[in-house]
Each structure stands twice: as structure tokens, then as C-alpha cells.
Amino acid sequence: MNKIGIAGNCGKEDRSDCQVILELTESGGIQVELTSKVKRLYGKSIEADCRKGLDFFGIVNALVKINDNGTLPFTLAARIEAAVKQVFETSAEFLPPFLPQNNYSTARDCWRRARLYLPGNSPKLTINAGLHKADGFILDLEDSVAPLKKEEARLLVRNTLRQVDFYGAERMVRINQVPRGLEDLKFVIPHNVNLILIPKCESVDQVKQVDNEIKRIANEYKLTNPVWLMPIIESALGVIRAYEIAIASPNVVALAIGLEDYTADLGTQRTTEGRESLYARQALLNAARAAGVQAIDSVFSDVADLEALQKAVQESKALGFDGMGCIHPRQIKVVQDNYAPDAAAIDKARKIVKAFEEAEQKGQGVVALGSKMIDPPIVKRALRTIKLAESLGLLNANWREENV
């Protein structure tokens, strides 16, 4: 029997996806059998795209069955490529066009209050995700992707990076654990990823391996946009080594903590109060601050309870964290609003920025507020607070004219 390639999903819940079953044949050209609820409207287009994909890989005789549930073209292309790659080995890549608006870079200290996790192999969740205005979107190749689906997920995430508009949010990918994750990088780095999350990170070496592989790919493809790193600490050992990890590469911009795995590693369970993880969170936070990077808290898993989320975020902010992962779009606004600076912080930032601007006008090198000297990083932070407060509508753009 001929080798058969099967990719994608066609369950009732798998909207915007399809399953492609590809069987190479000896003769008879390309036969496409399509089942689709949009067949009357896009049947011809689906068939044409399918033929284009097979033609790209030089396949002239094959039977292709497509069971479609409203797939968009970039997903179909990924599914066809995945099926082809199960049938024979090829390093050729069938790429959809790269949306020009997706070509941007992010600053090392940009806001990372709310980052939405998107399972890398579930297209229905990614298509409109950008509309929900998170600070970042994490296309996940790790825990949300079943082991047997890892290969096809890489192709889909790659196509998602090229085709889905994230409206300026930071484009992130969570790769698999090193060393497997190193292979993931080849599929995503050339397509303008802004940040890579390194899961279950517990050594400097893991960070360096990722960093070096990214450098290698960036050189190969002549990429210029920075690719930042966010190691996720998810074990007792990781917590102990948090500081070393944070300074392992200048590209590390944040440390994140993953409490599900961490508490399992401790031999306990997560509780709402979180006493079991307080040490780890504070240790991670301290390490992050010592290394001059952001500290990102673990996700809040009850998506229905936004009030409890709000409390959790307020507490997290009080501990010093800069942001939290989100697992549902509804969490984004709550997380963003509650990590936003409060009135006292905005007020302090206004005073610092005013003092800084006055000192600049007078040509003074040193900024002072009252009798206190203000260091440049504090000015920088105050400027960011003001910028954020303005963008959140917490502060009028003409605040300089208002009386403090």
C-alpha cells in the first residue's frame, strides 16, 4: 500500500480547520475529494489551492481527501504541506505571502502586561485573536499541542505568523523544551517572531542554545529585527538558577514563572491563596529585578471568574510583577487594567518627568526632585508610566499644562 499522509483536524469543534488525507498514486493525475460546508462558495478555490500546493512539491499523481470545516487558505496550505511531508522528505516550504503589516519589531522593555496563549494547532482561536488587543500573543507549540501534532503545528504557526494580523502586538512563540524546541526555531524565526518563550528552563546552557540557534538562523536569512527571549521557570532548580538564566543572554527581556509544573515539582498543588509558590514567585521576581528584566506571573486558570482574576492581578502587581499570561481573551482587559499604574504612581511619574524636562531645558545633566537626585533608569521608567497612562486614558495628553 502507498504511504498516506494525514494532517489537520475535522472534528465538529474544529472550525476553520480541515483534515487532509494524501495518498500518492502511480497514475491518474491529482484527484481531489472535497467535503465542505462552504463547498458551493469556495469549493473551486479549495481545490485550486490544493493543486497549487501539490504542484509546488512536484506531486503529479495523488488522491487527496479534504474534509473541510471552513478553513482559511493559509491553514489549508499548512495542512497540505504537513500531509506531503509525511509522505516524503523535503525541506521545501510552501509559504503563503507575508503580510507587510506584520513586519515590525518590539522594544526590549515594551509593555508585557497581558500575553494571550493561543494553541498553535487550533486555527479558529488565532484568526481573530489580534483584535483583542493583548500586549502580546503566544503561538504555542508546547503543552497545548498533542505530541503527534507537533510537526503540523510548526507549519501552521509559521503560516499564522505570515498571514494573521496581530495589529502591532508582540508576536511570540513558545517552543518545545530544549533540545526539541531548537528544531521549532527553524520554522518560526524567519517569519518575524519578536520573542521566544523557552519553557521549563533550568539552565544557562538552554538559553544559550536557543540564542545561538536564533543567531544562526538570523544570519542565514539576514534578519535584522531583534528576537527577545523569555525563559519560563517551572521547576525548583529553575527557581534556584533564575538569576543566571536571566543574565544568560542580553536578549533575555523577562522571566516568567509557570506554577502548574513548579508546584508539581515541589510535590504539591496550586491553591488559590498560593502560599506554596510565594517563595518561588518572590525569588523569581528578585532575580529578574537584579538582572534588569521584567517579571511575568503565571496564568490564572479559572477563565469564568473575572473578579477572582482581578484580585489575583492586584496581588501580583503588589508583589512587583509586570504582567501575566492569559488563556482567554476575556482576561486581557482585566489583566491590563490591573497592572496599569495607579493614581499615586502616575502622580509620581508626572513629577519626575516634569523635573527631567525642566532640567533638560536648563541644560542640567542632573535631575533633581526636591532634594533627591533622580537616576536615569527612574526617569525612563517614569516616562514609560506616563506613556502607558496616556494610552490607557488615565492621563490627558496635555497633562503638562494641568496643575499637579
Added chain:
Amino acid sequence: MKPELIKNAAGRLVPRIINDQEQIPFQGIGKFRPTGRKAAPLIPTCIDFPADGRKIVPDLKTALQKCGLRDGMTISTHHHLRDGDLVSNLLFDTIHEMGVKDLVWFPTASFPCNAPLIPYLEDGTINRIEGSMNGPLGRFVTEGKMHGTAVLRSHGGRVQALQDGEVKLDIAVIAAPSSDPFGNANGQSGPSACGVLGYAKADYLYADKVIVVTDNLVDFPNLPMEVEGNYVDYVVVVDKIGIPEKIVSGTTQITRSPDRLMIAELTAAFLEQSGILHDGCYMQAGAGGTSLAIGYYTHQILRQRGWKARLAFGGSTKYMTAMLEDGSLEHILDAQAFDLEAVRSIAKNANHYPYPVFNAYNYHSKGNLSSMMDIMILGATEVDVNFNGNVVTHSDGYLLHGIGGWQNCLFAKCTILPIPSFRDRIPVIVDNVTTLCGPGELIDVIVTERGIAINPQRTDLLDKLKGSSLPLVNIRDLQAEVERICGGKPDKPDFGERSVAAIKWVDGTVIDVVREVKV
């Protein structure tokens, strides 16, 4: 022979004759004026009715026989029991058993529960449906399998057709959750309680014969008399008129879809920033998941601002009764109770008042509630770049929804369609709607997850929102973005020659037809 087609004022080709009746093509909004007098039913005399007021007959067959049922008659049912209705199917089972043929079924709406009627459409017991079609019946009709041509009317258009004599109703069969032996009926109590019987009023006023079918016979007088026994010929008592869990609509939960919640939030923000939502406003309410979410967000705004809405009209739900109870809303005029909380509220709150569509939507009348509404939230399967709307067919040409009150509601001061910009790869914003149900000049705003498109004719709204933080977009840019995502424009379905359904405008003229789809 090819049917004679005429181009109507909306540029759509429509037949001059449908089901042997001469039609008036759509002439433009507010252009057609009817003349003459209202239609009237037969005059009865009380000497033909039992002096003790007991109009009960043993079964539906006897009632139909006494009504003089014969081939070719028009017979109506009403959808207040929604997908839990058992009476329409019982009715046609009985008629089939009696061997009567060629009937016109004139329901206020049909539901998937009516799929068992398909064999009766095949064997000619029913010649055609004049009413909205959902699910399997819509599919059957679209594929050209029904003998006659379907006629789809809005709720108001249906009242108007009875009143104007365009439809002569022979027998109305009203499923009643409670009735007394005289035929005084309401929807508020009994095992199949559904709240209000808002759709049946025109039918009992204009039908020659009226049969009330109930599973809950109570002593005279049954109050309130939503259906007045004086108009009723026979009362039939059966075991069960409905399946309670299916009477309550399946759509009365706030959506959990993040995209739809976003559309709802944008809609509420639009209402607030445009000033359309204000203290004392009149708002319409629907029971779709997005519509309920809009209700939820507007409720928050009313509370924050300390405003009260004067009136909500439409289908009532627990979300609306909560507004009534906390004082954010002063009155509900109710055409249809969608959940049990609403059913209870009608029975206990005098400001929650049954208000039949009869009073709200008839275009040939002395004024309508719909044009008084400040806020109107409606849905659509498609909207085109000229803001024309389609609610009855999908882009593949299949008839899958009824018009309901949609056309009537377009006359509100601001009509807003909160809709996703595409569904399952199918763009909702199109060049030309597959079936024209509502002209673009009556559709003011489209709110999608990708931004808000305001009809360029509403310069007042555009001026008011200039410089606002709302994501305003041009509808053509929106269309281009959606087509980019969906991989180009969809193909057109393969239509045959035959018109399988006529779409009436609110004034009784023909605005469009649905063509047979070749399978």
C-alpha cells in the same frame, strides 16, 4: 412557460404573478399606498353556539370538520411554542388522515420541529407555506421541491396581508397554554406556558373559523383574555401542546464567544458615544447571544449614568426583567417571552405588558411602535456595500431563516446590525446581498469585530462621531479586509430559473425572490 419578470424599484427581477395572484413589485420605501377597506371574516350568530359557553369538541378532527375544512383552504398556526410546538404537526397529521389536499399553511414561523411535515409537502396535502422557514423546510423549499411558491412576510407584513385581504384565512388554529371552555386563552400558565400569544391576534380577528387547542382547560373566565373567546369557534383539549424545555428558546444566554462579546461592547460604546442611548430612551431587545450581551453592556451604562430606559420592546428575557426590577428600565412591551423568568415576570409585574406584534408592526395602520424606537439591534446573514440586508438566505442561496419582525424594525430611528465580518470563511459583507430583505437606506450602522461602518447617508452620525475613539471604518475597506482573509470573493451558487419563494416588503409589494438552487 417562463414566468413574466418585472424589475422592481430595488432593481430586482420579480414575477408579476405568484401562486396565481397578481403582485405589485416593490416601488420604493413609503411609495405604495393601499386603498379600500379592511377585509372582514364571516358574520356568525350566537344561536349556532352553545348557550352555556362550552365550545369543547372531542378532537381536532371534529373541529376541522365542523369548520368545513376542504381542499385549497388556508390554515394558520403560531410559533409562540417555538421548537417545542406539537400542535402544527398534529394538525397536519389530522388533515392528512382526513384526505384533504392542497392547503396553504400560513404559520407565523416554522421551526426545525416541523420537519415531519415534509412528506405532506411532497404528497400535496400542503401546497405551499406562506411564512418563514427554518432548517429542513427551508432546504426543501430552496431545492424547488414544494408545489407552490413560498411567500415570506415580516410579522407586520403578515398582519397587513390579513387586514388587506391579500390572504384570506379560513381557519386559525391557536395552541393555548391555558383556555376556558369559551375559548378565552392566554400563555401564562399550564405545563406549556410560553408567556404571551403575541402572534395570534390578527389571525383570530380575521379568520373565518378559530380553533383553540389547549392542554390546560380552566374554568371560565380565564384571565387575562389574551385571545378573546368571542372570536373562538371551537375548543379542543389534548394531552400535550408542547415540550416545555423546547418552548424556551435555545438562544437566551449571553454569548461566550470573545469575538461576539467584543462586537457587543463596541455596539454599546457606539450607543453611548453617539448619544443614541439616553435617559428615557426606547430600546428594542432581542434574544440572540450578541443582542443579550449588548443589553448587558447598555444596562451597565444606564446604571453608571443613573439613567432609566423608558421602554423596551421585543422578546423578553431574564436580563431584561432584571433591568425592570432594578429600575434601569420602566416598561417592557412584550411580543414574545423567551425564558421562564420572563414568563413569570409578565404574570407578576404590571409594567411588563403583553404587546402583540399586531399593534407594533403593521405598516398599513395608523402608526407603529417600530418607528418610535431609538435603538434597534438586528441581525443579518449578509449586508452589502450599499447597506442592503439579507436575513432569509445564506450566501449559498439556501433559505434558512424567517424575516420575523426584522423588516418592520428597520423603521427605527437608528438601526444597528452587530454581525461578525465573516462566518466560517464566508464573508458577511458582500457586493450584493443574495436576497434583498431590507433596503440600505434603512440600515444605519454595521458593527463588526473589525470596526464600525456607518451608512454614509447618516451624515449626522458621522459628524457626531468625528474624532471619537470608536474604530470607524469604511464598509468597502472592511469588505476588502474580509475578502483578503477569506481568500477572495466566494463563488455564486448555481441558481435555476424558478422562483421558490417571494419576499414581501412591509407594504405587501414584492422586494425580491429566492431562486431555486440546483443541487
